[in-house]
Amino acid sequence: MLEWLSLALLAVGAFFFLAGTVGLLRFPDVYCRLHALAKADNLGLGFILLGLAVQADSLAAALKLLLIWPLVLAASAGVGFAIARRAHALGIAPWRKEAE
Amino acid sequence: MTSGLLFALVGAALFALGVAGVVLIDHLLRRILAFNLMGSGAFLVLVGLAQRNGVPDPVPQAMVLTGIVVAVAATALALALTRKLHALTGRLDLPEDADD
Amino acid sequence: MTSVFALAIALFLLVNLVVALLAAARGPTPADRMLMALLFGTTGTAVLVLLAAAGGGTPLVDVALVLALLAAIGGIAFAKRAWQGEEGGDA
Amino acid sequence: MTLAFDLLLALALLWSAWRTLAAPRLDRAIVLFIAFGLLMALAWARLAAPDIGLAEAAIGAGLTGALLLDAYGVLQRRRDRP
Structure with missing residues (x-):
C-alpha cells in the first residue's frame, strides 16, 4: 500500500517536471517562464522528495530528504525575485494578449 | 562495458x-573555459579507470578532490589576470610575439 | 521494484534535462538560457535523490542538498552582475 | 536501464562540452559550461564517488559559474562605458 502511494507521488513529481520544461520552452516572456520554473522547482521536487520519504528506512532519513524541500523553496523564491526585479529594472514589459 | x-x-x-x-x-x-574542460576530462579518466571489479580505489579519488579545488583557484587567478589585462590594454587576447 | 521505478523516473528526468539543454543552446534571450541553467539545478537535485534511492547510497542525498543550495548562486550572480539588457553584446 | 542512463549522460557531457567551445556568443558558452558542471556532478554520482560529487556540485555548479558570470558582466560594462 505504502509502495503504491510512493510510486504515485513519484509519477506526479515527474509530471510536474515535464510541465515545467514544456512551459519554459513555450511561454512568451521572462515573467511567465519564471512562473513555469517555480512550478518545476516547488511542486515537482516536492512530490518526488515526499514519494521517497514515505518509504525511507528511518525517520531521520525521511526528515533529511524533506529538509531539502524548504531549502529549495527559499533558494527558488530568492532567485525568482532577483531575476524578476532585474527584468523590471531593465524595462522589459510583461507580455499581454494582443487586443482584438 | 562498465560505467x-x-x-x-x-x-x-x-x-x-x-x-x-x-x-x-x-x-x-x-x-x-577550454582549460576547465580539459581538467574535467583528466579527472574523469583518473576516477573511471580506478574502479576494479566494481570497488572504487580511494587514492585517485582523493587526488581528484584536490585537483578540483586547485582548478577553481587557477580559474579565479586567470579571471583576475584577464580583467587586469583588459583594464590596462583593452584587449582580450594575448599579443603575438613577432621577434621570436 | 521501487528501486527500478526510481531508476526509470531518473532516466525520464535525464531525458527531460537533455531536451532543455538542446533548447538552452538556442534560446532567444540571455534570461532564457539562465532559467534553463536553474531548471538543470533542480532537475539534477531530483535525479541525485532518485539515484540514492535506486542503490547509490545515502551520501548522494548530501550531494543533492549542496547542489540545491549552490545552483541558486549562479542565478543570483546572473541577475546582479551579468545581465545588462535584453540582448547583450559579446564581450 | 543503467547502461541507457550512462550512455545518455555521456552523450550529454560530450555535446555540452562541444557547444561550450563552439557557441557563437560568450554568455551562451558560460551557461552551457554551468550545465556541463552539473552533468559532471551526476557522472561522479554514477561512478560511486559521492565526495567528489559534493566538491563538484559546490565548485563546478556554483562557484566557477558565478566567477565567470561576474567577469563577463565586468567586461561588458566596461565595453559599454569605455
Whole structure:
C-alpha cells in the first residue's frame, strides 16, 4: 500500500517536471517562464522528495530528504525575485494578449 | 562495458576537446573555459579507470578532490589576470610575439 | 521494484534535462538560457535523490542538498552582475 | 536501464562540452559550461564517488559559474562605458 502511494507521488513529481520544461520552452516572456520554473522547482521536487520519504528506512532519513524541500523553496523564491526585479529594472514589459 | 570504462573514454574525448580549444581559440575567457574542460576530462579518466571489479580505489579519488579545488583557484587567478589585462590594454587576447 | 521505478523516473528526468539543454543552446534571450541553467539545478537535485534511492547510497542525498543550495548562486550572480539588457553584446 | 542512463549522460557531457567551445556568443558558452558542471556532478554520482560529487556540485555548479558570470558582466560594462 505504502509502495503504491510512493510510486504515485513519484509519477506526479515527474509530471510536474515535464510541465515545467514544456512551459519554459513555450511561454512568451521572462515573467511567465519564471512562473513555469517555480512550478518545476516547488511542486515537482516536492512530490518526488515526499514519494521517497514515505518509504525511507528511518525517520531521520525521511526528515533529511524533506529538509531539502524548504531549502529549495527559499533558494527558488530568492532567485525568482532577483531575476524578476532585474527584468523590471531593465524595462522589459510583461507580455499581454494582443487586443482584438 | 562498465560505467567506469565508459566515463574514462568520455574523459579522454573531453581532454582532447579541451586541448584543441586551448590551442586554437584566441579569446581569453573562452580559453579559460577550454582549460576547465580539459581538467574535467583528466579527472574523469583518473576516477573511471580506478574502479576494479566494481570497488572504487580511494587514492585517485582523493587526488581528484584536490585537483578540483586547485582548478577553481587557477580559474579565479586567470579571471583576475584577464580583467587586469583588459583594464590596462583593452584587449582580450594575448599579443603575438613577432621577434621570436 | 521501487528501486527500478526510481531508476526509470531518473532516466525520464535525464531525458527531460537533455531536451532543455538542446533548447538552452538556442534560446532567444540571455534570461532564457539562465532559467534553463536553474531548471538543470533542480532537475539534477531530483535525479541525485532518485539515484540514492535506486542503490547509490545515502551520501548522494548530501550531494543533492549542496547542489540545491549552490545552483541558486549562479542565478543570483546572473541577475546582479551579468545581465545588462535584453540582448547583450559579446564581450 | 543503467547502461541507457550512462550512455545518455555521456552523450550529454560530450555535446555540452562541444557547444561550450563552439557557441557563437560568450554568455551562451558560460551557461552551457554551468550545465556541463552539473552533468559532471551526476557522472561522479554514477561512478560511486559521492565526495567528489559534493566538491563538484559546490565548485563546478556554483562557484566557477558565478566567477565567470561576474567577469563577463565586468567586461561588458566596461565595453559599454569605455
